[in-house]
Amino acid sequence: MNLRIAGMGWVTPLGRGIDVVWDRLIRGDEALAQPISDSVSDKTYSAFRVPPDALKNLLPHPRLRRASAISRFAAAAGLDALDGARSTIGEIDVQRMALVFAVSNGGVIYTKRFYHNVVESGAQSASPLLFPETVFNAPASHLAAILGIEGASYTLVGDGAVGVLAIKMASDLLDNEALDCCLVVGAEEADWLLCDAYRKWRLLKSEPPIEPFHEPPRGMILSEGAGAVLLARRGTVQIDAIDAGGNFSQRHKANEIVRRILHDLADEDACVIASANGTFIDLAEREAIENELPRGIVYSPKPALGESVGASAVWQVIVAAQALQTKRLPQMLHSGRQVGPNFPKNDRTVGKKAIILSCGVNQQAAGLRLSI
Amino acid sequence: MGTEVVRFNDLRGKRASVRVAVVSAGVISPLGFGLDETLASLRGNKDCVSPVTRFDVEKCRCKAAGQISDERLNDRQNGAKTNRLHRATRMMTAVLDELLVTDPKYKPELTVIGTTSGGMSFGEDYYRALYRHAGLRHSARWIANYPPQKPVIDAQYAFGISAPCQVIANACASGTNAIGHAFECVRSGKYQRVLTGGYDAISELVFVGFDSLQAATPEKCRPFDRDRSGMVLGEGAAVLALENLESARARNAPILGEIIGYGISTDNHHLTQPDPSGRGPRRAMEQALQSAGRSAGEVDYINAHGTATTFNDAAEGRAITELFAKVPVSSTKSMIGHSLGAAGAIEAVICLAALKAQLLPSNINFRNPDPDLDLNIVANESREAKIDIVLSNSFGFGGTNASILIQKLAA
Numbered sequence: 001m002n003l004r005i006a007g008m009g010w011v012t013p014l015g016r017g018i019d020v021v022w023d024r025l026i027r028g029d030e031a032l033a034q035p036i037s038d039s040v041s042d043k044t045y046s047a048f049r050v051p052p053d054a055l056k057n058l059l060p061h062p063r064l065r066r067a068s069a070i071s072r073f074a075a076a077a078g079l080d081a082l083d084g085a086r087s088t089i090g091e092i093d094v095q096r097m098a099l100v101f102a103v104s105n106g107g108v109i110y111t112k113r114f115y116h117n118v119v120e121s122g123a124q125s126a127s128p129l130l131f132p133e134t135v136f137n138a139p140a141s142h143l144a145a146i147l148g149i150e151g152a153s154y155t156l157v158g159d160g161a162v163g164v165l166a167i168k169m170a171s172d173l174l175d176n177e178a179l180d181c182c183l184v185v186g187a188e189e190a191d192w193l194l195c196d197a198y199r200k201w202r203l204l205k206s207e208p209p210i211e212p213f214h215e216p217p218r219g220m221i222l223s224e225g226a227g228a229v230l231l232a233r234r235g236t237v238q239i240d241a242i243d244a245g246g247n248f249s250q251r252h253k254a255n256e257i258v259r260r261i262l263h264d265l266a267d268e269d270a271c272v273i274a275s276a277n278g279t280f281i282d283l284a285e286r287e288a289i290e291n292e293l294p295r296g297i298v299y300s301p302k303p304a305l306g307e308s309v310g311a312s313a314v315w316q317v318i319v320a321a322q323a324l325q326t327k328r329l330p331q332m333l334h335s336g337r338q339v340g341p342n343f344p345k346n347d348r349t350v351g352k353k354a355i356i357l358s359c360g361v362n363q364q365a366a367g368l369r370l371s372i
Numbered sequence: 373m374g375t376e377v378v379r380f381n382d383l384r385g386k387r388a389s390v391r392v393a394v395v396s397a398g399v400i401s402p403l404g405f406g407l408d409e410t411l412a413s414l415r416g417n418k419d420c421v422s423p424v425t426r427f428d429v430e431k432c433r434c435k436a437a438g439q440i441s442d443e444r445l446n447d448r449q450n451g452a453k454t455n456r457l458h459r460a461t462r463m464m465t466a467v468l469d470e471l472l473v474t475d476p477k478y479k480p481e482l483t484v485i486g487t488t489s490g491g492m493s494f495g496e497d498y499y500r501a502l503y504r505h506a507g508l509r510h511s512a513r514w515i516a517n518y519p520p521q522k523p524v525i526d527a528q529y530a531f532g533i534s535a536p537c538q539v540i541a542n543a544c545a546s547g548t549n550a551i552g553h554a555f556e557c558v559r560s561g562k563y564q565r566v567l568t569g570g571y572d573a574i575s576e577l578v579f580v581g582f583d584s585l586q587a588a589t590p591e592k593c594r595p596f597d598r599d600r601s602g603m604v605l606g607e608g609a610a611v612l613a614l615e616n617l618e619s620a621r622a623r624n625a626p627i628l629g630e631i632i633g634y635g636i637s638t639d640n641h642h643l644t645q646p647d648p649s650g651r652g653p654r655r656a657m658e659q660a661l662q663s664a665g666r667s668a669g670e671v672d673y674i675n676a677h678g679t680a681t682t683f684n685d686a687a688e689g690r691a692i693t694e695l696f697a698k699v700p701v702s703s704t705k706s707m708i709g710h711s712l713g714a715a716g717a718i719e720a721v722i723c724l725a726a727l728k729a730q731l732l733p734s735n736i737n738f739r740n741p742d743p744d745l746d747l748n749i750v751a752n753e754s755r756e757a758k759i760d761i762v763l764s765n766s767f768g769f770g771g772t773n774a775s776i777l778i779q780k781l782a783a
Contacts, residue, residue: 040502063643103541104519115496115577119503123431123580131581132643132769136488136520136541141770145640150655153638153772154549157490157520157541165538169553175560197498197515200508244482244536247525257534362516363525366536 003171004235005370006181007085008318009077009228012305013048016055016076018084022322025330030304033208033221038192040116045195046207048223048306063142066129068107070189071139073226073311078143078185081228085181089234093180098152098173101140102166102186104159104310104360105194107133112193139187152179159360160275161245162186163227163313164368168244170231180232186314187226195222203279203361209334210303212276213286220277223306227314229321237321238371240353241265245366254284258359261367262292270353270369271297271329273320277307281359288357297350299323303333313358317370320354324372391617392558392632393781395625396478398470398569399721400445400463401608402438402708406470411725413707414733415754420708421593421604426493427576434588437574438606438709457526458491458517460573463609464527467569471611472531475625478613480535481563483524484554485611486546486570487539487713490520493575523571535567543768544677546570547610547716552634552776554614564619569611570717578712579605585644587681595678595703596685596749598740603679606709610717612724628724630779632761633666635659639771645683646767650691653677656773657695657763664777668696671777672759673732675719677767678703679710688765689745700757702735702750716766720776723762727780732757 010017013031014024033046050073058064058076067075078099082092111134117125132138137155144153152173156166163186170182198204198220205219231239243261248254258281262272272289276282277300289298301319308315323329327349352372359365399406402420403413413420420438429435445462457465464485472478494514501507516522524537542549547570554568582588582605589602620627637659639652646652661668674696677688680703692701704722711718726733731754738751760780767773 040499041505106541111577112499114581115499116503118577118580119500123429123583126580126584128584128586131584134577134581135543135769137543137768137770137772138643141638141643141772144638144771148640150638150640150652152636153542153770154553155541155770157487157539158537159519159521165536168536169538172553172557172560172562175562176556193499193502196502197511200511201515202512244538246534246536247521247528249525249529362519362521364521364537 002233003174003231003239004233005229005237005321006089006232006235007081007230008321009080010318011050011054011073011077012225013050013223014305015051025304026328028331030333031306036192036195045192046221047190047195048221049190050225061146063145067142068110068133068189070107070187071142074139074143074185074187075146077226077228078183081183081230085230088236089232094148095150096180097149098179098182099140099144099149100166100170100182100184101155102162102310103136103155103157104162105188106136107138108191108194109189110134112191159362159364160309160312161358161360161364161366162310164358164366165244167368168242171242182231183228184231184314185226185228186311188224188308188310190222190224198222210278211334212278212300212303213282213335217279217282220279220307223308225308225311227311227318229314229317237324240369240371242368243366247363251280254281254359254365255287257365258284258357259288259291261365262288262357265355265367265369266292267353269351270355271323271350272355272357273316274298274300275312275316275358276300277302279361281361284359285357297329299329299332316356316358320356320370323350324354324370389559390561391630392555393615393617393620393630394612394628394724395615395620396471396475396613397611397628397721397724398467399610399718400440400466401718402606405444407725411729414725414731417734417736417752417754418707419736426574432580432583433590434583434604437604439574440607456513458494458523460491460571461523461526463573464523464571465530467609467611468527468531471613475613478565480565480567482557483535483537483567484550485524485537485539486550486716487520487572488541488543488546489572489575489578491518491522492577494518496576542772543770544712544715545766545768545772545774546713548764548766548774548776549636551612551716551720552636552774555631555634558614558616565615567611568614570714571609572607572711572713574605574607592737593680593706594737595680595706595735596689596742596745596747597738598742600680600685602681604709606711608711608714608718610714610721612720627781629727630781631776632779633660633664633777635663635775637773641771644769646687648687650687652771652773653688653765653767654691654695656775657691660775660777666761666777671696671699671761671763673726673762674699674701675723675762675764676701676703677765678705689747693746698748700732700750701747702733704733706736719764723764723778726762727759730756730759
């Protein structure tokens with residue numbers, strides 16, 4: 001089987017669109033954090049939010065009328081990926097297309113609002129309009145309806161590695177020759193409740209910047225948005241290999257599995273698009289890179305875009321694909337201790353392969369390798 | 373185990389199609405713990421729905437559910453560490469234990485599990501503590517055990533398994549989707565062994581949500597009955613060990629049955645309501661038959677999704693009537709309630725038990741046939757019958773529909 005990226009879509013705190021976001025990353029821009037608060041507490045956190053005008057061109061659809069932000073992000077990224085793919089591989093028969101949706105926290109805004117009403121006023125105040133939007137597969141359902149997909153649609157839940165697991169699932173689905181392509185979408189929406197939860201879990205810092213590979217780790221900043229890749233048998237960037245990885249029981253054991261993944265995927269010609277986000281996973285990735293690919297160029301998009309959890313691995317794939325196609329990588333922002341000698345400089349060219357390392361904060365790790 | 377790197381160029385042009393055995397299984401549902409208790413309760417047509425005491429249901433229309441006894445769960449797993457875990461993790465650990473007792477040598481390369489709500493009740497505890505500004509000292513534990521992959525990873529870890537986990541959240545079809553995808557992974561020849569199943573533990577948010585939709589009934593759950601008035605919720609977990617049949621036979625593994633077909637379709641009609649035409653469920657069932665190379669006439673029993681809501685049963689019943697001629701049909705949700713992400717997995721194990729015992733499980737609380745549905749309901753009493761092939765349906769919010777076909781393996 002030949003698995004390629006035929007189209008991509010990107011909705012981020014730096015805007016919407018592959019070229020828009022990529023140009024800003026190359027320029028060294030980073031998203032501006034916004035304060036995020038909630039009536040349930042007087043604590044305020046910072047998060048990178050998708051600017052409202054990023055979705056201004058999203059076509060209205062009945063399914064999106066009451067949908068949560070996550071569904072709108074997913075719809076915009078998915079539609080953009082299909083538009084991009086049409087210029088690469090021509091018309092797409094949606095009856096021969098599957099959808100795999102990757103998510104971690106899901107529709108947390110409506111879920112919180114729904115449950116808040118129950119806690120505050122009792123079960124009789126539960127909203128039948130909000131409840132369906134709390135279900136993990138609501139965004140995928142909306143997207144399938146917008147695109148007219150009537151076949152396979154899966155929602156996968158996991159941590160930051162779920163995007164790679166979704167691509168793995170897509171590759172398995174495309175073994176079926178009845179399918180021409182599979183749209184993989186990762187999406188997340190930011191909310192105060194998530195910030196508070198990750199803070200209590202000692203993973204979040206109060207303000208930017210995210211400082212990847214800093215010792216000791218100082219924490220991450222959450223973000224939101226969506227990434228979409230249309231996988232097909234034709235396209236410009238090839239997926240060489242996917243390692244669905246495995247799980248680690250405790251944080252300090254993440255290095256073992258990340259190192260094994262990198263060992264399996266390592267290629268001297270490859271740069272590494274890391275998931276380093278200012279938490280314990282940076283140490284695991286640093287050890288793996290120092291041991292398995294010490295001369296590889298390393299880049300993490302998270303200082304610029306934030307930690308988007310369910311969307312993050314798909315964002316890394318998009319960064320890698322763009323790097324291979326443009327032969328450039330953005331400059332790593334706010335890097336602390338170096339991983340080997342090779343954070344990218346502005347003029348550094350990229351070879352023909354890129355490895356995506358994806359280590360989540362909740363026990364999952366996976367990776368894949370692209371080539372051009 | 374969990375380390376396979378698939379390099380696509382190596383697989384180009386190869387498309388194997390192998391037979392897929394179920395070599396072991398584990399189940400916890402309101403019917404009981406394990407396959408033997410499950411079968412005994414099926415024979416006894418046991419109504420396992422009881423009043424909900426876990427949270428306040430005073431303001432809900434429905435006040436009952438099919439529930440797992442905490443006492444029995446705690447009897448099996450006790451200790452400082454397990455006491456910190458979510459009930460869903462305990463359920464998953466218990467069913468994986470049962471599976472591995474039957475086949476201790478089973479080592480999956482991939483795990484595909486369905487759920488809808490993970491450790492939701494811990495999320496509720498956390499939010500209530502935030503709201504009260506009190507009791508937040510447990511919040512780190514609640515948050516760490518809330519994500520849906522956590523019960524799967526922890527259960528695997530308890531038995532030294534570290535296979536990568538794909539956790540499918542396709543609403544009420546999650547369990548059947550998980551089994552179906554796992555089946556396709558093995559059938560493709562890429563994997564020898566894939567662990568699959570589903571779990572869900574009852575939670576206030578989900579219970580109140582279905583109540584707010586008026587999908588839950590204050591009365592008995594009566595699938596396909598003329599006077600059906602809605603569903604009751606349930607909970608539980610089930611896992612199935614899938615393996616390439618040749619590999620299973622080569623190591624003399626016990627074989628419970630064979631998965632032979634899978635169908636998946638998506639309705640774009642509405643987020644929560646099925647297309648009344650039954651088109652989506654029909655496509656899923658047709659695909660499952662096509663994928664197995666079987667005809668509708670070869671199916672001996674259908675374990676229906678059968679939630680007992682007006683719309684689901686009408687759409688599913690119509691699709692079954694159009695495709696099948698008087699095949700015996702029952703919804704075992706009448707006995708145990710609807711366990712959401714676990715339902716498809718529990719019902720697959722019920723189908724395996726039915727094949728083993730040559731028993732048609734009953735659709736209890738059935739009083740009056742629906743004149744709009746020409747179905748052969750296994751009403752109120754289980755009965756013996758010759759059954760070789762069974763179909764199990766699961767349909768869910770978001771318009772997701774899934775069907776699998778399971779076959780008794782000839783000796």
